[in-house]
Amino acid sequence: MASKLHSYAGKILRIDLTHKTATKVDTPYELARDFVGARGFGAKILWDELKPGADPLGPENKMVLSFSPLTGTSAQSFHKIYAMFKSPLTGGYFRSTGGGFFAAEVKFAGYDAIVIEGRAEKPTYVWIYDNTVELRDASHVWGSTVDATVEMLKEETDRDARMLTIGPAGERLVRIACLVTDDYRTPGRGGGGAVLGSKNLKAVVVRGTKRPELFNPEFFNELVKEQVEVYKKSPLFEAFHSLGTNSIVYQFYTLGHHPTYNFKNTELENVEVWRPEVLEKYVVKHVGCFGCMIKCGKRWKLTKGPYAGLIHDFPEYESHWSFGSTTGVTNLEAIAYANMLADKYGVDTISAGATIAFAMELYEKGIITEKETDGLRLRWGDGDVMVELIRKIALREGIGNVLAEGTVRAAEVIGRGAEKFAMHSKRLELPAYDPRAAKAHGLSYATSNIGGSHMIGWNKYEILGMPERVDPLAVEGKGLLNKKVQDQIAAFEAAGWCAFAELVQTAGYESVEKTMEWLGKILYAATGVEEFKDSNYLWLVGERVYNLERAFNVREGFTRKEDWLPERIQKVPFPRTPAKGQVFELDKLLDDYYTVRGWDVKTGIPTRKRLEDLGLSYVADELQEAGKLA
Amino acid sequence: MKVLIEFIGYAARKIGREWLWAELAEGGTLRDLISSLASTANASTVEELKVAITRGELLIAVNGRMVSDLDSRLNDGDKILLFPIAAGG
Structure with a gap:
């Protein structure tokens, strides 16, 4: 057994903002072996260190930014930021992810993870240059948008520095505020921006000069070469490269996956x-992240209409939906402008658009009127009103102060039956797929540990028919299919991989199993950790991470009743082809899923046996002691 | 019978149009439909499309349902979408 952890940076940086300290600790071998990195590290550290009931916006909450042994190497597309924290939106475990160059730079500075805790007494930013870590005053950039912050902080640190920052929305504790990188690859969901805002932390700025040291460089390079060849021959490569995720909007609408008008789903x-x-x-x-030849990012230019003159990161599939299809806005210039504003103010585009669509439906139904909307007429399809609402949400101005809480809390404030129109799961706004048109994918919305996210269980079998076609409308077998996809994603996210890149590679191999075998080999070649060689071990790690995240939520009081989807999804038949007449059979699907997961069917809580099988007996002990084990 | 075929992205560029109504004999299949495109585009383009379909580079949906069997029979008024594989996020 290799006792040295090759390709890991070897240190975890702990920043305590209350005590103004920065401490470096060795990355434990057992943590690397059992959880690999990235999402796995975050799940384990939060389980170990957060007490149940911790206030997500209090100094006791922690944010773990963690990376992979493959981050900063020549392996393609493993250079993502994974941000884990307790969410001020859901009240549960959260994992949010974004791309860009920040992750590789942190690795080059010498860290596998950064754990941020406490609360600074005044606005602060962290400046990391290799071993040197400074907590600096950020009063001069507090209140500024992301672009201004990036410019100012680069000027006073290093032009080549990379950073993760928040905008005015995070500072104002907007619950749908996001983290934003210097190149707008945002870990968007779950309110991470508000967590940093509550800590008075404006940004983490980093510059590094080290490089990962590989266990077997020759074998590693062979595997990278294989990956590049598979990418090139993959039918998905060109799609992602030419237009990014936007290349599928129209088709997914036709296939019934792409909801309209707050999930009413009438024709757009x-x-x-x-x-x-x-x-x-x-x-x-075309723009891309560090070490990724796919370059799925696009810069859009607007040359006509009231928003002419803009060049910015494009509204990708989800943002195109949230500022387009679900609000009924089909003015592409308004959608692109809304996307830019959300990025610069630091608001999650998905939750922002979904919350605006929710408000538009309340206005349509007469539940809110111009008295509550600062005189705005929230009519479907009005791009100018949408743009104004983003600004109001980010700055907590007027109606924006209510909507800044997300749909569920906004509905509580508004009352009058508004909650019926909040399209969420675990208080996270649902994204751009309708659960009625793809049952395993919808089951992942309901059971996801972070709430209504599409990325925890993006079901390529149902949505793309890849690598094998599965009828998206069938109910039978969907518990097992959802488990498989959720566990695979948890495994490759513990390795820090990008979900789009995994799709490209799996389409190239025409096999999930081949992808996972390759992943095991390259992790071993990089690190020398024997266990990683076996792809079955990676599947086990994925299931372990998934169960640990679940246990975190159980400890917070979550049970089967939180695995829920709105009444509209469960009871109102889908109105258009191809899913016409479909509803979401929640209880039947949950029974099936819990059974294959080895969880208690009545409560949805993992059993001691399953936890022990996954090497999580200490988790079972703690849940039992708290009287929460099934 | 008449069916509507809509071309997306690469398929639209190859055929040179975004959609067309095709006339097929009763009981006609997807394969018949693709072959009938030879009256609009040249034969080598149609062959190219067939190869792309076989390789999974071009996908087909009939009335919004994905179909991979080219021998599937079509019905009057069906709407067919021919599009390059791509994924959302």
């Missing part, structure tokens, strides 16, 4: 402008 007028041939006309540049 003017939907033809979602066609890729229309969207690609706006692209002026």
Whole structure:
């Protein structure tokens, strides 16, 4: 057994903002072996260190930014930020992820993870240059948008520095505020921006000069070469490269996956402008993350209409939906402008658009009127009103102060039956797929440990028919299918991989199993950890991470009743082809899923046996002691 | 019978149009439909599309349901979508 951890940076940086300390501790071998890195590290550290009931916006909450042994190497697409924290939106475990160059730079500075805790007494930013870590005054950038912050902090640290920052929304504790990188690859969901805002932390700025040291460079390089070849021959490579995730908006609408009008799902007028041939006309540049040849990011330029002059990161599939299809806005310029504003103010585009759509439906139903909306007419399809609402949410101004709480808390404030129109699961706004049109994918919305996220169980079998086609409308077998996808994603996210890149590679191999075998080999070649060689071990790690995250929520009081989807999804038949007449059979699907997970069917809580099988007996002990084990 | 076929992205560029109504004999299949495109585009383009379909690079949906069997029979008024594989996020 290799006792040295190759390709890990070897240190975890702990920043205590209350006590103004920065401490470096060795990355424990057991932590690396049992949880690999990235999402796995975050799940384990939060389980070990957060007490149940911790206030997500209190100094006791922690944010773990963690990376992978493959981050900063020549392996493709493993250079993502994984941010784990207790969410001020859901009240439970959260994992949020974004790309860019920040993750690789942290690794180059010498850290596998940064754990942020406490609360600074005044606005602060962290400046990391290799071993040197400083907590600096951020009063001069407090209140500024992301672009201004990036410019100012680069000027006073290093032009080549990379950073993770928050905008005015995070400072104002907007519960749907996000983290934003210097190049707008945002870990967007779950309110991470508000967590940093509550800590008075404006940014983490980093510059590093070290490089990961590989266990077997020759074998590693062979595997990277194989990966590049598989990417090149993958039918998905060109799609992601040419137009990013936007290349599928129109088709997913046609396939019934792409909801409209706050999930009412009536036909969207003017939907033809979602066609890729229309969207690609706006692209002026392809941009990518560190060490990724796919370059799925696009810069859009607007040359006409009231928003002309803009060049910014494009509204990708989800943002296109949240500022487009679910609000009924088909003015592409308004969607692109809204996306830019959300990025610069630091608001999650998915939750922001979904919350605006919720408000538009309340206005349509007469539940709110112009008296409550600062005189705005929240009519479906009005792009100018949408843009104004983003600003109001980010700055907590007027109606924006209510909507800044997300749909569920906003509905509580508004009353009058508004909660019926909050489209969420575990208080996280649902994204751009309708659960009624893809049952395993919908089951992941309901059971996800972070709430209504599409990325915890993005079901390629149902949505793309890849690598094997599964009928998206069938109910039978969907518990097992959802478990498989959730565990695989947890495994490759513990390795720090990008979900889009995994799709490209799996499409190239035409096999999930081949992808996981390759992943095991490259992790071993990088680190020398024997266990990683076996892809079965990686599947086990994925299931272990998933169960640990679940246990975190159980400890917070979550049970089966939180695995829920709105009444509209469960009871109102889907109105258009191809899922016409479909509803979401929640109870039947949950029974099936808990059974295959080895969890108690009545409560949805993992059993002692399953936890012990996954090497989590200490988790079973703690849950039992708290009287929460099934 | 008449069916509507809509082309997306790469398929639209190859055929040179975004959609067309195709006339097929009763009982006609997806394969018949693709072959009938030879009246609009040249034969080598149609062959290229067939290869792309076989390789999974081009996907087909009939009335919003994904179909991979080219021998599937079509019905009057069906709407067919021919599109390059791509994924959302």
